[in-house]
Amino acid sequence: MSRLAVDNLGISFGGVTALTDVSFNVEAGEIFAIIGPNGAGKTTLFNIVSGLYPPRQGRVLLNDEDVTGLPPFKLARRGLSRTFQNLQVFFRMSAVDNVMVGRHMHEKRNVIAHLFTLPSVLEQNRVTRAKAEELLAFVDLSDVTDRPAGNLPYGALRRLEIARALATEPKILLLDEPAAGCNPVETEEIDNVIQKIAATGVAVVLVEHDMKLVMKISHRIHVLDQGHTIAQGSAAQVRTDERVIAAYLGRHGQREAGRA
Amino acid sequence: MRRFFDSPYAVVLVLAVVVAILPLALPSLFYLRVAALICIFALAVVGLNLLIGFAGQVSLGHAGFFGIGAYAVAIGPTHLGVPPWLALIAGAAAAGIVAFLVGRPILRLRGHYLAVATLGMGLLFAMVFANESAWTGGPDGMPVPRLEVFGWRISGPWSWYWIAGVTLVIGAWIAANVIASPTGRALRAIHDSETAAQVLGIDVARYKLIAFVLSAVYAAVAGAYLAMFDGLVTPEAAGFLRSIEFVTMAVLGGLGSTLGGIVGAALLVLLPQLLTVFHDYEHIALGLVMILVMIFVPAGIVPSLATLLGWKRS
Ligand SMILES: Nc1ncnc2c1ncn2[C@@H]1O[C@H](COP(=O)(O)OP(=O)(O)O)[C@@H](O)[C@H]1O
Ligand SMILES: [Mg+2]
Numbered sequence: 001m002s003r004l005a006v007d008n009l010g011i012s013f014g015g016v017t018a019l020t021d022v023s024f025n026v027e028a029g030e031i032f033a034i035i036g037p038n039g040a041g042k043t044t045l046f047n048i049v050s051g052l053y054p055p056r057q058g059r060v061l062l063n064d065e066d067v068t069g070l071p072p073f074k075l076a077r078r079g080l081s082r083t084f085q086n087l088q089v090f091f092r093m094s095a096v097d098n099v100m101v102g103r104h105m106h107e108k109r110n111v112i113a114h115l116f117t118l119p120s121v122l123e124q125n126r127v128t129r130a131k132a133e134e135l136l137a138f139v140d141l142s143d144v145t146d147r148p149a150g151n152l153p154y155g156a157l158r159r160l161e162i163a164r165a166l167a168t169e170p171k172i173l174l175l176d177e178p179a180a181g182c183n184p185v186e187t188e189e190i191d192n193v194i195q196k197i198a199a200t201g202v203a204v205v206l207v208e209h210d211m212k213l214v215m216k217i218s219h220r221i222h223v224l225d226q227g228h229t230i231a232q233g234s235a236a237q238v239r240t241d242e243r244v245i246a247a248y249l250g251r252h253g254q255r256e257a258g259r260a
Numbered sequence: 261m262r263r264f265f266d267s268p269y270a271v272v273l274v275l276a277v278v279v280a281i282l283p284l285a286l287p288s289l290f291y292l293r294v295a296a297l298i299c300i301f302a303l304a305v306v307g308l309n310l311l312i313g314f315a316g317q318v319s320l321g322h323a324g325f326f327g328i329g330a331y332a333v334a335i336g337p338t339h340l341g342v343p344p345w346l347a348l349i350a351g352a353a354a355a356g357i358v359a360f361l362v363g364r365p366i367l368r369l370r371g372h373y374l375a376v377a378t379l380g381m382g383l384l385f386a387m388v389f390a391n392e393s394a395w396t397g398g399p400d401g402m403p404v405p406r407l408e409v410f411g412w413r414i415s416g417p418w419s420w421y422w423i424a425g426v427t428l429v430i431g432a433w434i435a436a437n438v439i440a441s442p443t444g445r446a447l448r449a450i451h452d453s454e455t456a457a458q459v460l461g462i463d464v465a466r467y468k469l470i471a472f473v474l475s476a477v478y479a480a481v482a483g484a485y486l487a488m489f490d491g492l493v494t495p496e497a498a499g500f501l502r503s504i505e506f507v508t509m510a511v512l513g514g515l516g517s518t519l520g521g522i523v524g525a526a527l528l529v530l531l532p533q534l535l536t537v538f539h540d541y542e543h544i545a546l547g548l549v550m551i552l553v554m555i556f557v558p559a560g561i562v563p564s565l566a567t568l569l570g571w572k573r574s
């Protein structure tokens with residue numbers, strides 16, 4: 001049984017096809033990387049899998065169950081969580097509050113109790129905060145616990161999103177360019193964090209442009225180009241794949257040519 | 261100081277103290293009457309702030325719910341023989357139910373679309389109140405019987421000051437509770453990123469609806485109080501200008517700040533009383549206040565002051 005299976009996914013925007021026939025599956029404890037040039041459709045794929053976009057064709061399965069078309073919050077309740085390439089931090093809330101929001105599904109949600117702050121609510125808040133602080137420590141953000149997220153540097157925000165996603169206790173975690181904009185020290189830290197997450201049995205799907213990071217920590221790599229799968233395999237296999245080289249060099253070459 | 265003002269309960273405490281001692285400082289019944297009006301409007305704004313300031317969902321039609329509360333205490337006792345206090349509770353419940361029914365379809369809309377839809381909702385209510393003459397007295401409105409509790413007839417600024425003041429403190433306390441709870445975190449999360457909120461398992465539609473219903477109940481209670489205090493209700497209670505007034509109060513004081521909502525209400529109730537010019541050109545003045553706030557203190561008075569005085573982490 002695969003934690004996540006994507007079966008023949010396809011989507012188009014106003015007649016422009018962004019993804020065609022993409023299929024793969026990800027197992028528990030695996031780090032599965034999806035790479036490809038800009039505009040290849042990686043983020044779009046995440047948006048479909050997490051329920052933000054309905055696919056035009058194909059299916060998404062979590063633990064062998066068809067979940068295609070379910071709204072994001074229901075997918076979250078089935079163990080799917082993600083981070084965002086274009087940060088979706090709650091900027092007006094503190095770092096710890098951001099992570100506390102991630103505990104939502106695990107909290108008692110009796111609104112009447114909330115209106116009158118029954119003792120159970122205070123206890124709930126205490127437990128949620130303790131858990132959030134633990135997660136901030138896990139991504140090495142303890143020193144900014146009560147700082148407004150809007151004041152944090154970029155690298156910290158990337159890790160904050162990871163901590164927030166982990167707060168949901170996901171079984172499948174989608175990371176969209178978690179190291180983008182990070183310095184080498186922060187990238188190293190994120191590398192460690194991702195490996196630790198996978199070691200706990202979470203299926204990690206990683207979209208990342210930092211090839212050093214991808215090649216080092218991924219168990220398998222899936223390569224997209226213009227919405228099509230062009231290769232899948234180990235780091236060694238993908239690195240030497242002609243179509244992959246062509247896709248990357250080709251783009252690069254075109255850009256160079258354009259400049260000249 | 262900073263820690264104190266970061267707690268949502270600090271505001272409730274300060275408010276309770278102010279409400280308790282304010283009458284000592286008021287020179288005449290006229291001012292007590294103004295203070296009662298401030299508490300009534302502030303109550304509506306504290307509720308609306310949960311929706312606009314915390315959940316980030318605009319409503320330009322909350323006077324509709326204010327009107328439901330106001331007409332409930334007029335129609336209930338007059339046409340249905342319901343005692344005023346029960347009519348008050350029924351009015352608040354009715355506003356909550358209407359908000360639930362209307363909110364489900366329209367809260368799917370975002371930004372300008374939601375603003376326009378709520379505006380339409382408010383106009384619709386006002387039209388019903390103006391046109392159903394047999395029940396509502398039409399455009400001239402209808403008298404509202406005095407509130408009676410255990411044989412006590414409640415009227416006059418003193419009684420209404422205490423009722424509205426205590427209710428405002430309770431309303432602010434409930435708002436503080438909500439804000440500090442998982443529900444409050446969900447609302448603030450929705451305000452900043454609906455996408456992230458959904459992905460974290462928050463049923464966004466449900467929480468928007470909770471904020472909408474809560475704010476409608478606050479508005480209805482305030483509307484019922486004002487109608488009973490005035491002894492009269494007219495369709496203006498539910499009118500467009502009233503809705504705009506609520507939003508202006510919330511924005512002026514500072515969205516997302518309970519104290520801000522109260523300060524905003526106080527200023528907009530006081531200004532027409534103090535400056536007759538303001539009274540004569542209320543529409544223009546309201547618009548002008550909005551424009552000036554947006555230009556000079558877009559965050560609203562209270563948050564801007566708090567930042568200025570270093571009470572709040574910016
Ligand atoms: N909501 C959308 N509307 C229209 N086009 C979109 C939308 N989302 C993505 N696209 C298009 O789909 C293609 C893939 O984009 P994206 O998934 O962001 O690529 P990647 O993440 O691999 O860089 C791009 O051509 C992009 O313009
Ligand atoms: Mg992308």
